[in-house]
Amino acid sequence: MIKVFTASTIGTKIKRLLLITLAAALSAVNIKTFVRAGGLLPGGFTGLTLLIQECFLQFAGIEIPFSFVYFLFNCIPVIISFRFIGRRYTLYSVLMIVLSGLLIDFLPGYPITDDILLLAVFGGGINGVASSLCLLAGASGGGTDFIAIFISEKYGRDAWNYILAGNIVILAVGGWLFGWEKALYSILFQFTTTQVLNYLYRRYQKITLFVITNHTEAVFEVIKVNTNHGATVFHGHGCYNNAERDLVYSVVSGDEVRRVIPKIKQVDPAAFINVVRSKQVSGRFYLRPND
Incomplete structure (x- = not known):
């Protein structure tokens, strides 16, 4: 080759x-x-x-x-x-x-x-x-x-x-x-x-993203493509505007947050994003392998 x-x-x-x-x-x-x-x-x-x-x-x-x-x-x-x-x-x-x-x-x-x-x-x-x-x-x-x-x-x-x-x-x-x-x-x-x-250096830090959006599939695609992580969607109701909204929940590495958030804003400028540092994560979590 x-x-x-x-x-x-x-x-x-x-x-x-x-x-x-x-x-x-x-x-x-x-x-x-x-x-x-x-x-x-x-x-x-x-x-x-x-x-x-x-x-x-x-x-x-x-x-x-x-x-x-x-x-x-x-x-x-x-x-x-x-x-x-x-x-x-x-x-x-x-x-x-x-x-x-x-x-x-x-x-x-x-x-x-x-x-x-x-x-x-x-x-x-x-x-x-x-x-x-x-x-x-x-x-x-x-x-x-x-x-x-x-x-x-x-x-x-x-x-x-x-x-x-x-x-x-x-x-x-x-x-x-x-x-x-x-x-x-x-x-x-x-x-x-x-x-x-x-x-x-934040590769080993775990960050939880809570994204409230009307563009669920586009937001998930950004997370999947840029971090290789999955997400869970919760359907909810926005009390202020009385509108149906989705909550996209995902956990990513600390060094991926700065790259992902601007791209989420590109596909949904109105997205509301809450970033929370996770102290401990139990379960399967993708970590990029060393080359």
């Missing part, structure tokens, strides 16, 4: 590559400027790698490259992701892993403050932005992300609690070896990262 590359597909690939490159550069600058200056421990394999580096440096006087340890940890998760999650997703993620690892080793550090609180807050924020850019490019930073997605998709179980437990172990070991103050500030770093990530 001969693959045909259109301007659209080439543009998408270039956009993904640029986002990953920017994410890797931001991540590396963050590690050299904020994380290492404050002695902080990020979550996942990045934090574990930094912890091992610090242990070798403090107790053996040996400075080992970040990229060597980081690549070693990611070997098995990359294989799992390539086989079970998605090949392109894995290849783009490997690009993120390689670029960030090498840049962390070769970029010079520029500590800008010795205030550990500022380092934790702003470092966590930048880390959240870098992670969001990577996710928007259809990739991840690797490591524990691969493991969490594999467990969630393969076994239908939420693996993030296990990842959190692993991060707690890393922080506990770091606090015991190098002081609890930095470990506690590292929790603030991770919290800030999570808040920024939740704000910027």
Whole structure:
């Protein structure tokens, strides 16, 4: 089969590559400027790698490259992701892993403050932005992300609690070896990262749409085509105008809302739309597969 590359597909690939490159550069600058200056421990394999580096440096006087340890940890998760999650997703993620690892080793550090609180807050924020850019490019930073997605998709179980437990172990070991103050500030770093990530990247958020309309089929078609989600229609009576109206009920992903609402307004400018964030959804919910 001969693959045909259109301007659209080439543009998408270039956009993904640029986002990953920017994410890797931001991540590396963050590690050299904020994380290492404050002695902080990020979550996942990045934090574990930094912890091992610090242990070798403090107790053996040996400075080992970040990229060597980081690549070693990611070997098995990359294989799992390539086989079970998605090949392109894995290849783009490997690009993120390689670029960030090498840049962390070769970029010079520029500590800008010795205030550990500022380092934790702003470092966590930048880390959240870098992670969001990577996710928007259809990739991840690797490591524990691969493991969490594999467990969630393969076994239908939420693996993030296990990842959190692993991060707690890393922080506990770091606090015991190098002081609890930095470990506690590292929790603030991770919290800030999570808040920024939740704000910027909304794929895993569930949003309920209540659309009151007279153009039921057209509204449902917009939802189906743009999100691949279904909908349920309730027939009702508008008390203000004493008119028959339909209520279209659907649950979509958070990153799909901004795309769907303008298109609903195009097919029915008079539609009344109520957007509600859903805390938990039980049942079948379509989530776009990783490519």
